[in-house]
Amino acid sequence: DAMVIQNPRYQVTQFGKPVTLSCSQTLNHNVMYWYQQKSSQAPKLLFHYYDKDFNNEADTPDNFQSRRPNTSFCFLDIRSPGLGDAAMYLCATSRTPNLAGYNEQFFGPGTRLTVL
Amino acid sequence: DQQVKQNSPSLSVQEGRISILNCDYTNSMFDYFLWYKKYPAEGPTFLISISSIKDKNEDGRFTVFLNKSAKHLSLHIVPSQPGDSAVYFCAASPDPSGTYKYIFGTGTRLKVLA
Numbered sequence: 001d002a003m004v005i006q007n008p009r010y011q012v013t014q015f016g017k018p019v020t021l022s023c024s025q026t027l028n029h030n031v032m033y034w035y036q037q038k039s040s041q042a043p044k045l046l047f048h049y050y051d052k053d054f055n056n057e058a059d060t061p062d063n064f065q066s067r068r069p070n071t072s073f074c075f076l077d078i079r080s081p082g083l084g085d086a087a088m089y090l091c092a093t094s095r096t097p098n099l100a101g102y103n104e105q106f107f108g109p110g111t112r113l114t115v116l
Numbered sequence: 117d118q119q120v121k122q123n124s125p126s127l128s129v130q131e132g133r134i135s136i137l138n139c140d141y142t143n144s145m146f147d148y149f150l151w152y153k154k155y156p157a158e159g160p161t162f163l164i165s166i167s168s169i170k171d172k173n174e175d176g177r178f179t180v181f182l183n184k185s186a187k188h189l190s191l192h193i194v195p196s197q198p199g200d201s202a203v204y205f206c207a208a209s210p211d212p213s214g215t216y217k218y219i220f221g222t223g224t225r226l227k228v229l230a
Contacts, residue, residue: 004159031216042120042205042220043160050216090159094216102148102167102209103216107159 003027004108006091012114013081021076021111023091032074033105034066035090043090049074050096078113086115119143120208122221130229135193137224139206142187148209150218151180151191153202160205164191196228 005024013019023032030051035043047056049068063085065077078085089112092105121140129135139149147168152160166173166180166189173180179192193200203225207218 006159009157033216040125040222042118042222044220045217048216092159097216102165104150104162104165105218107152107161109157109159 004091004093004106006089006108006111008111009109010112010114012116013078014116015083016080019078019081019113021078021089021091021113023074023076023108024072025091025093025106025108026072027093027106028071029093029095029106030071031094031096031103032068033092033094034064034074034076035092037088037090037110038086046076081113081115083115086113088112118222119146120206120219120221122204122206122224124224125222126225126227128227128229129196131198132195135191135196135200135226135228137191137193137204137206137226139189139191139221140187141189141208143208143210143219144184144187145210146208146219149180149182149189150207150209151178152205152207152220153200154205154223155202163204193226196226198228198230201226201228 033048034046037043046060067075088110090110091108094103094105097103150165151163154160182189203223205223206221
């Protein structure tokens with residue numbers, strides 16, 4: 001089945017220790033997104049790639065970086081995690097919008113990050 | 117400042133009855149709206165969408181209504197089933213062509229009681 005895969009599902013890191021979360025997709029979608037979701041809050045878009053074009057949200061901290069080495073993979077790097085970065089991180093993909101300008105995002109199961 | 121609001125964090129409904137989940141938005145430029153359903157330990161999955169040129173879209177037991185003048189949309193589930201128990205997120209697109217960004221609400225947890 002075509003899908004969005006996130007590894008690991010649970011990640012524990014120490015305060016200040018760099019961590020990388022990974023996302024892969026078999027949908028061959030050209031747009032990939034990273035969202036941060038904290039408890040009882042809305043998913044918050046951090047950045048997205050349209051093919052290799054990187055688009056950062058204005059309020060995404062510099063501590064968060066991303067890499068997309070090919071269509072299938074996208075990585076979220078947190079350079080120096082703080083306690084406030086503990087959250088669920090969701091990866092999503094979509095096709096280029098259709099002629100009407102719409103697209104649907106397909107989500108992975110998420111990686112829950114704990115910062116000690 | 118939250119542009120998409122789901123003011124009811126939770127809702128309980130008896131099996132077989134109608135579930136109505138509400139969503140309000142503040143930006144009149146929003147043009148496309150979606151509902152996602154999320155089970156525990158899974159990512160959100162797309163449920164149904166509506167564009168601003170319509171006021172209703174139906175897919176089986178799920179119907180979304182859009183009231184542009186009130187900046188309000190609602191998701192109706194009829195009849196509700198225990199398997200519908202999940203968190204439902206409303207999302208809105210500020211610009212459907214050329215950008216890919218959705219703004220999500222905080223979600224409503226629906227519990228359908230058998």
